[in-house]
Amino acid sequence: MSPDSESQTNELQRCVYVFRDKNFAKGKGEQCSEPVYSDGKCILHIGLPDDQSRSEYKDLAARKAERVAEKAAKDDFNFEGAILPSIDFSEWSVPNLNFVDASIWEHALFEGATINGNVSFVGATIVGNVLFRDAIIKKKASFWEASIKGRASFVNVKIGGRASFVKATIEDNAYFEEACIGEYASFDGATINGEASFDKARIGGNVWFDNATIKEGVWLNGVKVKGHVSFEGAKIGGGAWFRQASIGGDASFERAELQKEIYAEGVSGAPQAQAAIYRKAKQVWSGLGDRDKADYYFYHEMVAKRELKKPTFSFRDAVHRSERKNPKDDIPSIKKYVRSYAEYFLEWPIQHVTGYWVYPARVIRAFAIFVLCFGFLFWFIAQDFTVTALDDSVWCSFLTLFNPIGKIENAQPGLFGAVTVIAGFIGPLTWPVFIAILAKKYGR
Numbered sequence: 001m002s003p004d005s006e007s008q009t010n011e012l013q014r015c016v017y018v019f020r021d022k023n024f025a026k027g028k029g030e031q032c033s034e035p036v037y038s039d040g041k042c043i044l045h046i047g048l049p050d051d052q053s054r055s056e057y058k059d060l061a062a063r064k065a066e067r068v069a070e071k072a073a074k075d076d077f078n079f080e081g082a083i084l085p086s087i088d089f090s091e092w093s094v095p096n097l098n099f100v101d102a103s104i105w106e107h108a109l110f111e112g113a114t115i116n117g118n119v120s121f122v123g124a125t126i127v128g129n130v131l132f133r134d135a136i137i138k139k140k141a142s143f144w145e146a147s148i149k150g151r152a153s154f155v156n157v158k159i160g161g162r163a164s165f166v167k168a169t170i171e172d173n174a175y176f177e178e179a180c181i182g183e184y185a186s187f188d189g190a191t192i193n194g195e196a197s198f199d200k201a202r203i204g205g206n207v208w209f210d211n212a213t214i215k216e217g218v219w220l221n222g223v224k225v226k227g228h229v230s231f232e233g234a235k236i237g238g239g240a241w242f243r244q245a246s247i248g249g250d251a252s253f254e255r256a257e258l259q260k261e262i263y264a265e266g267v268s269g270a271p272q273a274q275a276a277i278y279r280k281a282k283q284v285w286s287g288l289g290d291r292d293k294a295d296y297y298f299y300h301e302m303v304a305k306r307e308l309k310k311p312t313f314s315f316r317d318a319v320h321r322s323e324r325k326n327p328k329d330d331i332p333s334i335k336k337y338v339r340s341y342a343e344y345f346l347e348w349p350i351q352h353v354t355g356y357w358v359y360p361a362r363v364i365r366a367f368a369i370f371v372l373c374f375g376f377l378f379w380f381i382a383q384d385f386t387v388t389a390l391d392d393s394v395w396c397s398f399l400t401l402f403n404p405i406g407k408i409e410n411a412q413p414g415l416f417g418a419v420t421v422i423a424g425f426i427g428p429l430t431w432p433v434f435i436a437i438l439a440k441k442y443g444r
């Protein structure tokens with residue numbers, strides 16, 4: 001046998017599987033270097049028989065597991081395109097995990113494992129569950145276009161880099177409770193056929209659910225997101241929970257379909273995110289015909305919007321601005337500041353006295369506070385600091401606020417008269433406001 005024909009034979013005995021290249025183009029990378037087991041494929045790349053109960057399946061699965069153990073012993077965790085029965089690296093410490101395009105016919109378990117580099121399941125299919133609970137992934141986690149037939153658990157996982165589940169499919173529930181993701185997390189175009197929970201998760205960048213489909217509910221209670229949260233074009237079949245969520249950037253729900261109830265009490269962080277979440281909640285609840293909840297979220301949306309009107313004036317910015325070549329730049333911005341502040345302060349009574357026209361009880365409360373304030377004012381002006389005089393002053397204040405006509409006519413010029421006129425102006429204003437709110441709230 002000539003050396004030439006020998007190398008040809010070796011070439012023929014090499015597994016025909018071709019890996020992805022650096023740009024993740026399929027079949028454009030290197031060829032597998034493992035020897036052929038049968039059908040031109042190595043033991044890792046050869047397919048498993050469909051019937052898992054058959055002895056062929058069990059024999060092949062055992063041989064595959066052996067090869068996996070051999071590779072793992074050498075710190076080689078490249079299982080790209082491998083067809084494997086089940087994988088269990090729970091509590092292991094590994095340099096990285098490459099399961100790109102792999103097919104795992106049972107569960108993939110990595111609970112409590114430490115992965116010192118990247119984890120990639122791009123285009124992988126896992127028939128069972130994927131469990132990463134309590135694992136540490138030092139760099140990024142890529143699961144785009146992965147298909148998980150069971151459930152996915154990333155509870156309390158720590159991911160140093162970004163987490164990508166773009167166009168991934170999870171047939172069961174997805175759990176990310178208390179997960180900590182250093183950079184962004186993307187679920188764009190993902191399909192989760194169960195529920196998705198992110199309760200108390202912390203995300204260092206943005207979170208995207210654009211065009212994602214979540215068949216059941218989505219939980220984001222107590223989540224802390226440094227950047228934006230986006231649900232543009234997302235479809236959520238169950239409820240949505242945002243209680244005590246904190247969003248540092250913006251929130252977007254454009255074209256999002258939230259079909260069930262939404263709970264968003266105590267959202268904190270950037271006012272624009274609060275306003276967007278409360279507005280969505282208001283729309284959802286009015287769609288469901290729950291006027292009280294719609295009013296509640298409308299009120300909070302308006303409070304957040306009022307916060308947005310309070311511009312944060314930075315002295316450094318102002319100085320910087322005056323150094324600009326075109327000083328005209330200054331004029332509209334100062335005007336903007338002044339107008340914004342004016343609107344912010346003028347809106348105070350609308351928020352606190354009328355409750356943005358949805359809380360009639362607030363008007364009664366405001367009226368009671370006015371009665372007490374003017375009562376004390378009259379008491380101080382009269383300078384007769386006895387309990388009887390205080391009683392009289394409060395009663396006088398009540399009458400003035402309730403029906404000022406006679407009181408103003410009889411008021412003497414001076415301080416007492418001036419305060420009477422002011423009270424006489426404010427008091428009667430409260431009743432039309434009260435009636436207007438009642439009419440708006442119950443008259444539609």
Ligand SMILES: [Zn+2]
Nearest residue numbers: 015032042045
């Ligand atoms: Zn191979």
